Amino acid sequence: MKIGILGATGAVGRQMLICIEERKLQPSEVRLFASERSVGKKIPFAGTELTVEMVSQERLKGLDYVLGAVSNSLSKEYRPMIEKAGAVYIDNSSAFRMEEDVPLVIPEINGKDLQGHHRVIANPNCSTIITLMALAPIAELSKITAVNACTYQAVSGAGMNGISELEDEIEAVRKKEEVHPHVFPAQIAYSCIADIGTMLDSGYTTEEMKMQNEGRKILHLPDMKVTCTCVRVPVFRSHSISVTFQTEKKIAIAEAEKAVASFAGDVLCTDHIPSPLETSDQDLVYVGRIRQDLCNEKGLVLWCCGDQIRKGAASNAVQIIEYLDHEAD
Amino acid sequence: MKIGILGATGAVGRQMLICIEERKLQPSEVRLFASERSVGKKIPFAGTELTVEMVSQERLKGLDYVLGAVSNSLSKEYRPMIEKAGAVYIDNSSAFRMEEDVPLVIPEINGKDLQGHHRVIANPNCSTIITLMALAPIAELSKITAVNACTYQAVSGAGMNGISELEDEIEAVRKKEEVHPHVFPAQIAYSCIADIGTMLDSGYTTEEMKMQNEGRKILHLPDMKVTCTCVRVPVFRSHSISVTFQTEKKIAIAEAEKAVASFAGDVLCTDHIPSPLETSDQDLVYVGRIRQDLCNEKGLVLWCCGDQIRKGAASNAVQIIEYLDHEAD
Numbered sequence: 272m273k274i275g276i277l278g279a280t281g282a283v284g285r286q287m288l289i290c291i292e293e294r295k296l297q298p299s300e301v302r303l304f305a306s307e308r309s310v311g312k313k314i315p316f317a318g319t320e321l322t323v324e325m326v327s328q329e330r331l332k333g334l335d336y337v338l339g340a341v342s343n344s345l346s347k348e349y350r351p352m353i354e355k356a357g358a359v360y361i362d363n364s365s366a367f368r369m370e371e372d373v374p375l376v377i378p379e380i381n382g383k384d385l386q387g388h389h390r391v392i393a394n395p396n397c398s399t400i401i402t403l404m405a406l407a408p409i410a411e412l413s414k415i416t417a418v419n420a421c422t423y424q425a426v427s428g429a430g431m432n433g434i435s436e437l438e439d440e441i442e443a444v445r446k447k448e449e450v451h452p453h454v455f456p457a458q459i460a461y462s463c464i465a466d467i468g469t470m471l472d473s474g475y476t477t478e479e480m481k482m483q484n485e486g487r488k489i490l491h492l493p494d495m496k497v498t499c500t501c502v503r504v505p506v507f508r509s510h511s512i513s514v515t516f517q518t519e520k521k522i523a524i525a526e527a528e529k530a531v532a533s534f535a536g537d538v539l540c541t542d543h544i545p546s547p548l549e550t551s552d553q554d555l556v557y558v559g560r561i562r563q564d565l566c567n568e569k570g571l572v573l574w575c576c577g578d579q580i581r582k583g584a585a586s587n588a589v590q591i592i593e594y595l596d597h598e599a600d
Numbered sequence: 601m602k603i604g605i606l607g608a609t610g611a612v613g614r615q616m617l618i619c620i621e622e623r624k625l626q627p628s629e630v631r632l633f634a635s636e637r638s639v640g641k642k643i644p645f646a647g648t649e650l651t652v653e654m655v656s657q658e659r660l661k662g663l664d665y666v667l668g669a670v671s672n673s674l675s676k677e678y679r680p681m682i683e684k685a686g687a688v689y690i691d692n693s694s695a696f697r698m699e700e701d702v703p704l705v706i707p708e709i710n711g712k713d714l715q716g717h718h719r720v721i722a723n724p725n726c727s728t729i730i731t732l733m734a735l736a737p738i739a740e741l742s743k744i745t746a747v748n749a750c751t752y753q754a755v756s757g758a759g760m761n762g763i764s765e766l767e768d769e770i771e772a773v774r775k776k777e778e779v780h781p782h783v784f785p786a787q788i789a790y791s792c793i794a795d796i797g798t799m800l801d802s803g804y805t806t807e808e809m810k811m812q813n814e815g816r817k818i819l820h821l822p823d824m825k826v827t828c829t830c831v832r833v834p835v836f837r838s839h840s841i842s843v844t845f846q847t848e849k850k851i852a853i854a855e856a857e858k859a860v861a862s863f864a865g866d867v868l869c870t871d872h873i874p875s876p877l878e879t880s881d882q883d884l885v886y887v888g889r890i891r892q893d894l895c896n897e898k899g900l901v902l903w904c905c906g907d908q909i910r911k912g913a914a915s916n917a918v919q920i921i922e923y924l925d926h927e928a929d
Contacts, residue, residue: 417895421750421842423792423831441770462877463752463833463840465889465903474853474891483894496895500842500903502752504792505834511792513750513829524803548791560794562803565812566746566825572803574794574829 272298272596273333275358277349278340279303279323280312282430283363286585287338292317294589296596302330331356336592339363340584354390359595361392361588365477368393368485375488378590379536380407384489385594392591395489396481397583398422398501402512403489404556404582405575408534409527410490413518416569417496420482423504423511424467425547427579429454437505455503464503476501509547510583511576521569524561531558536582550576554586601627601925602662604687606678607669608632608652609641611759612692615914616667621646623918625925631659660685665921668692669913683719688924690721690917694806697722697814704817707919708865709736713818714923721920724818725810726912727751727830731841732818733885733911734904737863738856739819742847745898746825749811752833752840753796754876756908758783766834784832793832805830838876839912840905850898853890860887865911879905883915 274291278284284305291298303314304326312323324330326349331337337353339346339362346364353360367373374384375393377400385392395403402420409415426433432454440450440460450458456466468478483497532539538557545557556577564570577583603620607613613634620627632643633655641652653659655678660666666682668675668691675693682689696702703713704722706729714721724732731749738744755762761783769789772779779787785795797807812826861868867886874886885906893899906912 419748419844419893419895421829423752423833441774445770445774457875458877461835462875463835464873464875465840465842466873474889475894498844498894498899498901500750500889500901502840502842504752506790506792511794511831513794513831515748515827544793544795546786546791546793548787560803560829564748565804565827566748570827572827572829 272296273300273335274298274592275302275304275331275334275337276340277304277326277337277345279314280305280309281340282427282434282580283340283584286580287340287589288314288316290581290586290589294593296589296592302334304330326352328352328355331358334358336361338588350391359390359392361394361591363394363584363588365396365481367391368395369488375485376591377403377489377587378594379404379534381489381491382594385591385598394584394588394591395485396478397428397579398424398510398512399482399485399489400583400587401510401556401575401577402482402514403486404536404577405514405531405558405573406516407490408530408537409518409522409571410492412522412526412530413520415490415492415495415516415518417517418482418486419498419515421500421513422502423506423547424501425506425508425510425579426459426503427508428467428503428510434507437507459503459505461505465500467501467503475499506547507551508578508580509550509576510579511547511574513572513574515564515570515572517564517567517570522571524563524571527561527571531561545574545576547576551578552581553578554581556582601625602629602664603627603921604631604633604660604663604666605669606633606655606666608643609634609638610669611756611763611909612669612913614643615909616669616918617643617645619910619915619918623922625918625921631663633659655681657681657684660687663687665690667917679720688719688721690723690920692723692913692917694725694810696720697724698817704814705920706732706818706916707923708733708863710818710820711923714920714927723913723917723920724814725807726757726908727753727807727839727841728811728814728818729912729916730839730885730904730906731811731843732815733865733906734843734860734887734902735845736819737859737866738847738851738900739821741851741855741859742849744819744821744824744845744847746846747811747815748827748844750829750842751831752835752876753830754835754837754839754908755788755832756837757796757832757839763836766836788832788834790834794829796830796832804828835876836880837907837909838879838905839908840876840903842901842903844893844899844901846893846896846899851900853892853900856890856900860890874903874905876905880907881910882907883910885911
């Protein structure tokens with residue numbers, strides 16, 4: 272198996288390489304691609320070192336899988352080259368997620384949607400992945416009709432630059448210097464920013480609508496109603512989501528807990544409350560505080576946390592390779 | 601007018617003194633009370649200095665108003681002394697808030713509830729004050745039937761110790777030292793804690809139930825359904841709340857915006873999104889992102905921020921004195 276990574280020096284790209292090693296995919300070759308300024312950089316992998324290259328039609332040749340961790344516009348630019356090279360493209364950008372013949376997959380939930388794929392597969396939005404990992408086991412008990420989600424999103428969602436912007440701002444505040452945000456629309460150190468993505472005429476952001484649009488596609492629930500508020504918080508790498516949801520038939524708390532506890536990839540927390548700090552740098556989604564929605568007889572409320580760079584992006588993409596590879600056996 | 605402050609050296613107590621000066625109440629005397637270790641401390645006020653004393657029946661004599669910024673247990677201990685001294689007690693603790701003959705008041709919303717008070721008045725919970733300041737003008741257009749609130753609460757909610765715990769933890773992380781939380785149940789620096797107050801058998805915390813119980817009393821809506829998730833975030837002093845709510849009749853976004861914009865104490869933000877950093881150290885509640893709830897025809901969603909120490913506590917209490925004093929004229 273030969274794998275390429277686009278955007279290999281970014282937060283998600285680096286994590287993809289780590290996940291390939293950790294999950295023992297043992298590819299015969301890994302090629303790392305990044306922008307010009309990173310070319311020549313050496314990155315350790317499985318006891319050796321890989322050198323970052325510029326992407327080219329020639330260099331994509333022979334790869335079985337390409338993992339994409341680049342912007343929407345770069346992803347669109349590279350897609351034809353990857354298709355021509357004959358590789359399967361697993362893209363973390365949102366460029367193709369809603370295209371009908373592009374499977375949008377969280378392997379534990381809808382891995383089956385990979386069957387008959389057309390060589391382009393989309394990795395879902397990070398908050399959507401973490402929220403759906405909590406909801407999917409309960410959706411199996413009864414159809415979810417409505418979701419209201421409020422996110423507490425880490426700065427890693429904006430990549431390495433997001434992480435260093437928080438670090439720099441904390442340092443500036445310490446030194447009583449002025450803060451000059453450039454990655455986020457305002458200071459994130461010691462603040463919250465309810466403004467992620469682009470604002471639409473509806474008053475929702477593009478980030479908030481992903482929860483509805485991607486959620487419907489992944490859960491195969493085209494009529495599921497979703498209201499979302501996405502908020503950036505000064506946390507480094509795990510997202511947390513407070514989710515209220517309604518089901519067609521009433522689900523008891525114990526039933527919901529049992530379903531979550533037995534779902535691969537989830538950890539049910541009943542002895543403590545999950546935190547984004549606790550769930551950082553590992554692949555599981557922690558789900559806790561499952562309780563009755565006091566506004567709706569058929570509603571439940573929960574709190575879930577998961578690593579945005581790992582399960583919210585890199586690990587999920589690598590799991591898609593594993594799933595495809597396993598199917599091919 | 602003679603005013604006493606209980607807990608005068610805490611975050612709320614200090615702010616009460618500042619608010620008395622800022623709002624030009626011009627009391628003829630202010631007496632500051634705190635615990636033994638603060639006795640003798642000098643605190644500047646209106647060009648002079650006040651000395652912190654231990655509270656006693658004798659020292660409460662002659663006061664018209666006592667502002668309480670102490671724990672529930674201390675508040676219960678001092679109440680009989682204050683009543684005996686003949687002062688009106690405006691208490692920021694939650695000890696008496698739900699007592700039938702104790703008005704629970706946000707002056708802009710239900711100042712009239714102060715009429716015929718029995719000398720004990722309760723200041724509401726901080727998140728409840730900020731949320732209701734956003735909802736009250738809309739509740740005047742149509743009865744609010746249900747509220748789902750997710751909070752993003754500042755560390756100042758735990759007083760001076762909460763503020764210094766965040767500062768200390770940030771410094772420990774910088775020095776790569778271990779973090780030892782004692783005020784909060786876990787590390788708050790670079791994390792979120794969905795655990796404020798005491799956990800009840802229902803799976804809700806005491807803090808979360810205040811939004812329902814106090815909200816119903818203040819808005820005079822005993823049947824209003826409220827689901828709340830309270831989350832501590834690494835922010836110093838303003839709380840933010842994402843609120844989804846349903847009304848009896850459908851309210852247009854423009855109507856809701858107009859109501860908020862013309863409500864004393866609120867700032868409607870349509871040109872930017874309010875942040876807790878922006879609303880810190882001032883008395884107004886900023887309300888933005890009013891939009892349609894995508895799950896409910898008669899629902900709206902909004903985002904509001906306000907200073908927890910000021911409007912969420914100290915300023916609201918001082919405003920109660922102003923209201924009573926104005927009524928007395």
